[in-house]
Structure formats: structure tokens, C-alpha cells
Amino acid sequence: MSAAKKVLLVTGGSRGIGAAVCRLGAAAGYRIAVNYAANEAAAKALVAEIEAAGGEAFAVNGDVGVEADIVAMFEAVDRDYGRLDALVNNAGVVDVKARVDEMSLARLERMMRINVVGSFLCAREAVRRMSSKNGGQGGAIVNISSAASIHGSPGEYVDYAASKAAIDTFTLGLAREVATEGVRVNAIRPGIIDTEIHASGGQPDRVERFRDMLPMKRAGTADEVAHAVLYLLSDEASYTTGAILNVSGGR
Ligand code: NAP
Numbered sequence: 001m002s003a004a005k006k007v008l009l010v011t012g013g014s015r016g017i018g019a020a021v022c023r024l025g026a027a028a029g030y031r032i033a034v035n036y037a038a039n040e041a042a043a044k045a046l047v048a049e050i051e052a053a054g055g056e057a058f059a060v061n062g063d064v065g066v067e068a069d070i071v072a073m074f075e076a077v078d079r080d081y082g083r084l085d086a087l088v089n090n091a092g093v094v095d096v097k098a099r100v101d102e103m104s105l106a107r108l109e110r111m112m113r114i115n116v117v118g119s120f121l122c123a124r125e126a127v128r129r130m131s132s133k134n135g136g137q138g139g140a141i142v143n144i145s146s147a148a149s150i151h152g153s154p155g156e157y158v159d160y161a162a163s164k165a166a167i168d169t170f171t172l173g174l175a176r177e178v179a180t181e182g183v184r185v186n187a188i189r190p191g192i193i194d195t196e197i198h199a200s201g202g203q204p205d206r207v208e209r210f211r212d213m214l215p216m217k218r219a220g221t222a223d224e225v226a227h228a229v230l231y232l233l234s235d236e237a238s239y240t241t242g243a244i245l246n247v248s249g250g251r
Contacts, residue, residue, distance in 0.1 A: 012091030026055030064118030138182025191248025
């Protein structure tokens with residue numbers, strides 16, 4: 001296929017919001033690197049779905065909480081596609097409900113390592129390839145934050161909310177750092193989106209419980225977030241950098 005086609009790497013691209021970004025990205029003409037951590041079957045099924053629809057994709061395993069995995073993941077993209085134009089720092093985790101006075105060091109370190117340090121290291125690898133200062137052709141990064149960064153998630157997961165506030169500030173700082181180097185950096189703050197992340201935090205009924213508290217009286221869909229991501233990646237957003245877009249149904 002055409003080597004000129006742009007390449008998009010989506011961390012945590014195998015399920016939920018990341019998978020929706022991969023599908024829409026492939027439909028928009030990107031070649032897609034679908035990163036996953038554990039569920040190989042989901043990643044392979046998504047790649048098959050994209051290929052069946054005429055797109056190009058490959059699955060790349062790697063835990064964004066592990067630096068060596070991140071480096072290997074970007075090297076796999078170099079090898080398979082030979083260029084990188086866009087990164088979506090989407091991989092992220094919650095944890096079970098807990099108050100701050102109940103949180104262990106292990107919990108806090110896992111949360112920050114995956115959600116914050118992982119996003120920094122992936123952006124580092126992307127900027128090394130995209131920035132004109134490093135000989136690159138430019139590119140775009142979208143970080144997936146959360147409305148939790150504003151609300152704080154008391155009694156639920158303040159650690160998660162704080163990890164996403166770090167992503168907001170990271171987005172502003174990196175955007176300004178590379179603004180003259182052809183790299184745009186933006187973020188999305190999704191509200192409550194109907195994915196499996198809530199069950200992974202021991203709250204499979206979370207979307208249902210929050211529904212009436214949401215201004216639109218419904219959760220968002222992964223597709224509704226993905227459309228905003230694709231806009232921020234696109235040339236139509238050429239003067240948009242350091243922006244943080246709420247996709248939260250007014251919450
Ligand atoms: P999800 O349905 O739980 O999917 C998570 C995806 O991330 C999966 O593809 C998973 O891969 C991957 N992943 C998890 N840990 C990883 C790691 N250490 N390294 C690499 N990949 C990893 O989650 P989601 O709801 O789509 O959330 C995606 C992003 O949106 C997260 O950053 C989340 O914080 C944010 N967000 C979500 C909501 C919401 O309500 N859903 C709201 C605000 C923000 P495996 O299948 O291999 O585990």
C-alpha cells in the first residue's frame with residue numbers, strides 16, 4: 001500500500017475509546033498501529049475488522065507502564081510503516097473505589113506510571129520522530145484526559161482524577177514546547193463514556209448510576225469521543241494546539 005499514507009499510533013487502541021479512534025482513523029485514511037496490553041484477541045479482531053473494511057492496521061503489544069515496551073512499540077511502527085504522523089495517548093486505567101486515606105503506595109505508583117509517565121514516554125518517542133528540530137515532518141498528538149481532572153472524583157478515585165489533571169498540564173506545556181516544530185498537542189476530556197473501563201474498576205453499573213446526574217441524561221459513546229480526536233489530529237485543526245476539549249455532554 002502507499003507509503004505516503006499517514007500513520008497513527010493509538011495506545012490502548014484495542015477496546016473502548018481507543019478502538020473507536022482506530023476505526024475512524026482507518027476510515028479517514030490513516031494506517032493504524034493498534035497498541036494493546038493484554039487482550040490480544042480484541043486487538044487482532046479489530047485489525048481484521050479494519051482490514052475487511054479496506055483499511056491498513058497492525059496490532060502491537062506493549063504495556064505503557066513499561067519503558068522498554070514503549071520503545072519497542074515505536075520501533076515496531078518504524079519497522080512496519082516507516083513513519084509516524086499521529087499519536088493518541090489513550091491507554092489509561094482506573095482502580096477500585098477508595099478514599100485517599102485508604103490508598104496504597106502500589107496503587108498510586110501503578111496509576112501514575114500508566115496514566116502519566118506512560119503518556120510522557122510515548123510523547124517523547126513521538127516528538128523524537130515528528131519534530132522538525134529532530135529532522136521529522138511534523139505531526140499531531142492527542143492526549144486523553146478526563147472530566148475527572150476538573151471534578152476530582154471524591155470518594156471514588158482522586159488518584160485517577162489527579163493523574164488526568166497532570167495530563168492537562170502536560171498537554172499545555174508540551175504544546176508550547178514544540179509549537180514551532182510542526183507538532184500540535186491537544187487533549188480531550190471525556191465525561192462518562194459507555195465502555196468497559198467502569199467494570200474494570202469494579203463498577204459495572206457506573207454508567208447507569210450516573211445517568212440522571214448528567215446534563216444530557218445519558219452517557220457518551222466511544223464514537224462521540226473519537227470524532228473529536230480525529231478533528232484534533234486533522235489538518236482542519238492546524239491552528240489548534242494546547243487546547244483541551246470537553247466531550248462530556250455538558251458535565
Ligand atoms: P477501556 O474500555 O478499559 O479500554 C482500555 C484500553 O487500554 C484497552 O485497549 C486496554 O488494552 C488498554 N490498556 C489498558 N492498560 C494498558 C497499558 N498499561 N498499556 C497499554 N494499553 C493498556 O477504557 P476506555 O474507557 O476506552 O478509556 C480510554 C481512555 O479514556 C483512558 O485514558 C481513560 O482514562 C479515558 N477516559 C475514559 C472515560 C470513560 O468514561 N470511559 C472517561 C474519561 C476518560 P487491553 O485490552 O489489552 O487490556
